[in-house]
Amino acid sequence: GDSVTQMEGPVTLSEEAFLTINCTYTATGYPSLFWYVQYPGEGLQLLLKATKADDKGSNKGFEATYRKETTSFHLEKGSVQVSDSAVYFCALSDIQGAQKLVFGQGTRLTINP
């Protein structure tokens, strides 16, 4: 079945460092891809998404590009802040408009001042 694999955490960086969180997927068809962020004690918030190959999703300085050839959707940010500390989840929907998401296991990110 469909699956999502994220880089193992936890990840600890200093403020203003460059961030990459790797995400690869396995799917039949052409899924939509998502990054969600979960702050402590809260629900998931959609960070960005891409619905077709070569699309780039971006929000709040974060970016991710849908790479069909490498089945990847890596999350990047050029300069992280302490407020970016959270758990980040990569996810896919099995086909566009489908009703369920398949999540990776999450990557905990801590940014030190």
Place this chain on the structure above:
Amino acid sequence: NAGVMQNPRHLVRRRGQEARLRCSPMKGHSHVYWYRQLPEEGLKFMVYLQKENIIDESGMPKERFSAEFPKEGPSILRIQQVVRGDSAAYFCASSPEQGADGYTFGSGTRLTVV
């Protein structure tokens, strides 16, 4: 415009009791999804409902778990005879139409079974 409202935020139950988790979708949203997050894991799909109908329950355990979304009132996820392994965070999401592109998640209910 209130978001997806889940209550209670925290729920403690003894083994063998029943747990009832409530989810009020966003105004205008008629599609509800329930997910479970075990400690240090990602979310796993449980069930997808529209008003008065269960559309996909492929992620629901076969026993003790049930869900409903009545014509009036919130969606309810019910767990009978809880066991320690049911301890998790349960998240509800809603959308105005079918499809993951339009999800809004609630803040979750954290169930602890003692």
